[in-house]
Amino acid sequence: EAQVTQNPRYLITVTGKKLTVTCSQNMNHEYMSWYRQDPGLGLRQIYYSMNVEVTDKGDVPEGYKVSRKEKRNFPLILESPSPNQTSLYFCASSSSRGREYEQYFGPGTRLTVT
């Protein structure tokens, strides 16, 4: 089954404690992205990756890091989490059929930073 998986699904942590949210896709997609979703603000792109070892900043990259060492994996790293990073996070991967990029989302990770 084609899917994007994220772990963990729920995480409560304290300010400053480094954490990593993993993302994996089994569709051999080149493109992968991380988004955060906050009430009233919709989904905002944090980072995206065009392919292995190629990453770029989205609209809200401050406080986050990513890496793309393998095509299937795209972890999101919070080196020193702060309460304003409490949010719902989604990983997505996409393929292209011409200009119709089909973006598939993971189930989400709800992060609370106290």
Place this chain on the structure above:
Amino acid sequence: TQLLEQSPQFLSIQEGENLTVYCNSSSVFSSLQWYRQEPGEGPVLLVTVVTGGEVKKLKRLTFQFGDARKDSSLHITAAQPGDTGLYLCAGGDNYGQNFVFGPGTRLSVLP
């Protein structure tokens, strides 16, 4: 920064009614996507439109991309409770990596 607005923010209707939700921007997009998101889940892609004036139909859902590729609409005919959810539009750039999302329209269809 490109921005997308959606209206209405909230919509509550009875089963069988028709509805239209709108997605507007002052920016031109290479493509426009519509997603539906249910509680506790990630958004699920419904459709992608790429040509100005394009109309696509998906059963009872009709999607239209504005001629200038700055706006889009989603029309649902004879809404059903299963249509309940958060409807998101997203504008894409030429390379399909940079998507800007609207804040969403939360639809509730009452039986």
